[in-house]
Amino acid sequence: MEKKVIINEERCKSCGLCVSVCPKHVLRISEKLNSNGYHPAELFDNDNCISCGFCYLICPDAAIEEVRRLEPVRK
Amino acid sequence: MKIIYKKPEPITKTHTTYCPGCPHGIAHRLVAELLEEMNLTKKAVIVWPVGCSVFGYYFIGTDAVEAAHGRACAMATGIKRVHPESFVISYQGDGDLASIGIAETVHAAARGERISVVYINNGNYGMTGGQMAPTTLLGQRTTTTPYGRDAKLNGFPLHVPEMLAAIDGPAYIARAALDSPQHIIQAKKFLKKAFTAQTKDLGFSLVEMISACPTNWKLSPVEAMERIRREVLPVFPIGEFKVAKGVE
């Protein structure tokens, strides 16, 4: 499945605010390093993400570039 | 997949110079979102202040000028008076606006200048290393109040929206906070009204945004946001202090 949260890892400063406000605890600070030396946040549990966008709202670096939601399946 | 949120166009590719967790970036995004949504990006001139956001014009992609310390409201006045078609924003911090620039702010408000002011209050002078600001809380330690702000020595924190709401020129005055998603959504609603006050030619508008300074507060970004709720908001309550007819 496509990612519900698109993170620009280069913009991330590893502040952890997105992780702190995520109601479903699907974000974490990764082990990766970006070119500025920060460990960028990552979405590790896409399935349980509810696309609330709290991470987008609190991100001070516009590193959360998009939040998407699955379209309801039409019957 | 349906896009719920998308980084607004006016946010440039340049990474900000702010410390990790600094809410300046949140305020920038709110400004950028509204410029985009209200179709104002191409009309906007942002007056940037002296302070941490001195390089703001690298981060929001509009025409911009860089004011002297505290003079943003005067400069914004000059632009708006001779070029009323421009959408003029003054983006200022608490040292800039409430200390060295308080006269320019009060009089721009009193004249009802058709400008919108984004006023970031993080309770200290961030760029210069965390000195006392007019908004520093009583008891708060800064690099120039090492024993905590003492009312006898340093006076009391300045409540700018409450002051400005007492004069007739402003069309919209509010205080928001940038500590949580809920408050950020509310901050955007307030800011939209402030921008509307200008587009509808109703008068001066200002939104104070309670911000954090994790670096100088010596707290983690998450702890700094908690401190806003625990210590700052009781002194600087969120709310709308003046809403002219037509702003809604």
Added chain:
Amino acid sequence: MGEKILMKGAEVIAEAAIRAGCMAFFGYPITPQNETPEYFSRRMPQLGRVFLQAESEVAAINMVYGAACTGTRVITTSSSPGISLMQEGFSYIANSNVPCVVVNAMRGGPGLGDIAPAQADYFQATKGGGHGDYHSIVIAPHTIQEEADLMFDAFDLADKYRIMVVVLVDGLMGQMMEPVEFKDWVDVKKFKTPEWATVGQGDRDHRNIITSLSILAEGLEKMNLHLQEKYRKIKENEVRYEEYKMDDAEYAVTAFGTVARISKTTVDMARKKGIKLGLIRPITLWPFPTEIINKRAEQLKFFLDSEMNEGQMLEDVKLAVNGKKPVYFFGKLGGVVPTAEDILKEVEKHIEGGK
């Protein structure tokens, strides 16, 4: 040109600025030049232009700065203490390369001083005043007619070089009434927003940013070099002065503004007595007419520099003369105006002393 009108200097400044296409005035009351903003306050609204009384000179100059960033012809007028308050703004305006006109009707200083005419802000106007390596073009009229004419030139020079132009007068020039003839109105409908102006990006393919900031030293050096290159061009092209009875002169008075006006009488009085006295009157105080003064040093026995200060332009005259001949000084302080006789007496004293 129209008919001759009898007008007060302070009002002539405003009327000439308006005719020259000044679209906005921002300022704060201060004696001895209040007739200028008062005149603007009557005329600007009639023409649909901007008049705004600011809360302080500090605010006023920053409003000017803002308006200048849109490429609009803008002015402020003040007097010495008010001009001191504006110095920070001048420095920002200089390094932002935006055009504006500032009139300083100088009064006695330092401090609160008095409200009498003086010339003690020469250093402040010509050497900077604010921080950093910068200049403004400084022009000093000596009659009301010249005041009217130079206001047009002030705006043209400001636009041409994207620079601040200071019109340096004094309380006397403001209060005096003389018949004056104005140049034709500048057609403001022909004004276009310059391509560098910050008015909103609109259809432009790039955005405009006006700033005096460059955090990297190399970047700021570049900005400085750009300024210095501009100043070099101005020095090359815009020096102005008047010579009065200099052809056969053996002695010369150097003076600007009000003292230059008085010195013309001194020259006439001296000539009647058979003394070959002339006058060199810098019209642009910056750029300073160094060359002509240096050249005239060849034929002269001495210079007498006369000012209403303790000897400020004197330094530029001495640099121009460069030791070739003596440069004497006669000044009055604190708002006292010298008479033509006073200056002549000084000339005679030095002729006597030289014998």
